[in-house]
Amino acid sequence: MATALPGDTAINLNAATPELMAVLFDPQKAARLIATRNRQGYLSKDDLAREDVTAPGAPGSGRIITGSAPARRSAARCSRARR
Incomplete structure (x- = not known):
């Protein structure tokens, strides 16, 4: 599987596939x-x-998104509904 992203693209870790996460960080x-x-x-x-990982690229670039509080609550509801 391959995905091409523009040079300056934010990555939402709450939506990233396991494969992309393994590319971004130690597996x-x-x-x-x-x-x-x-x-x-x-x-x-x-x-x-806690995992001692930082966003790829320049330190403090903020290009890795973990989501807003409302998005996290929504994700939690969706996660519970899938179980």
């Missing part, structure tokens, strides 16, 4: 982040900090 850390996302319905900046 073991990506697996733990995915497990956290599946368990709580979203990822937060604190979750990234």
Whole structure:
């Protein structure tokens, strides 16, 4: 599988596929982040900090999106509904 993205593209980790997460981060850390996302319905900046990962690219670029509070609540509801 291959996906081409424009040079300056935000990536929402709450919608990213496991394959993309494994490309962005160490595969073991990506697996733990995915497990956290599946368990709580979203990822937060604190979750990234716990795994000691930073957004790819320039430090502080903010191009990795973990979502707003309303989006996280919505994601959590969707996650619970899928179970």
